[in-house]
Amino acid sequence: MCQDMMRAEIWLQETLDSQQGIEELATRMGYSSSQIRRRFRKRFGVSPGTYRDQLRLEKAARLLIHTPQNISHIAAVCGYRNHSAFSRAFQRYYGDTPRHYRQRLRLTLQRQCSDSTTFSYRIRELPRRQAVLTRLYHPQPLENLHGWQRHTWGAEDLPSALNQASPLAVFHDQPIAGALPRLDLGVAVDDTTSHLALPPTFRLQNLPARRLACITLDSTQQVDSAVLDLACRSLAGSGAPLNGEAPQLLQEHGVLELRIPLL
Structure with a gap:
């Protein structure tokens, strides 16, 4: 159920x-x-x-x-x-x-801006992609994405073809929290994944083409600060406006990259 x-x-x-x-x-x-x-x-x-x-x-x-x-x-x-x-x-x-x-x-928000850490970012246009994700409710803070499987149920039953895929987290409660905290956790994949059998707790999710602000982070603990920084710059007119959609955190080739959707 x-x-x-x-x-x-x-x-x-x-x-x-x-x-x-x-x-x-x-x-x-x-x-x-x-x-x-x-x-x-x-x-x-x-x-x-x-x-x-x-x-x-x-x-x-x-x-x-x-x-x-x-x-x-x-x-x-x-x-x-x-x-x-x-x-x-x-x-x-x-x-x-x-x-x-x-x-x-x-x-x-503007009152918080003076105390926010400044992050360097670049704007990228990324094509449509896919991800294999499961949803967590009231999730615990993530120490890193390398051990994402231990936070989920059913990850051990994922096809072996996904073992080398890049871990991905989608933060639905950024930039402001909702009544039911939610986090999607899994891996980014290519279009060849659609034929794979997934455990019932996982789903194949389309990630539409997006204009994104991309920030390299040292740890997952910087996610909140980075989103706040981009939001402050947007309100001040010194940065690209956010579109209010969920930020994504991707671990690829040893690099942790936060991707914030833009208008």
């Missing part, structure tokens, strides 16, 4: 901008709507509909803080059909209007 509800949670995350309902999710998973609601609530403590609303509003909060997009556009990409419905839902969840929240959180 935990694997099924993990797949349900990922589906909800990936369909934030759609109007597909829980009935569609139930059909995909072979359950009734009432079974999905009951099992999801048992696993995550809230109904699927409430959880997706949380994800939509948390995504909106990131976009409000870190991008110049107008509020109507943010409402639309987060699955709201009109500005008024979005504003009401946002104020219920955060206790502030989207406009005031944007102003307040940007001021809070």
Whole structure:
């Protein structure tokens, strides 16, 4: 059941901008709507509909803080059909209007900027890629990516063809944390992986082509500081604007590289 509800949670995350309902999710998973609601609530403590609303509003909060997009556009990409419905839902969840929240959180972030470490970065345009990932909830801090398998369940059953693949972590709670901390952990792969049989806890994930700010790090402990630095520069107009999507950390050829998606 935990694997099924993990797949349900990922589906909800990936369909934030759609109007597909829980009935569609139930059909995909072979359950009734009432079974999905009951099992999801048992696993995550809230109904699927409430959880997706949380994800939509948390995504909106990131976009409000870190991008110049107008509020109507943010409402639309987060699955709201009109500005008024979005504003009401946002104020219920955060206790502030989207406009005031944007102003307040940007001021809070700017106050942190003077104490932030400065990182060198380069901007790269990376093509579409793929990854084999599993999801962790309330993850423990990662010491490094070399021993990523010990943090997961089922990694020992991955095909041997992936033994040399580069470890990858996707931080869904950056630049600001959500109600349910989540981390995707696994390896970056090429297109030849689609024919491999994966353990049920893992999935093949498409990573779309992106413009990224790439930062070489000494350790995983620098992730938070590096994201903060890029966010501060973006707000100050001295760096490329972030797009609010999850940063990725890749260990390749002995180099630890943080990749932050940009507009």
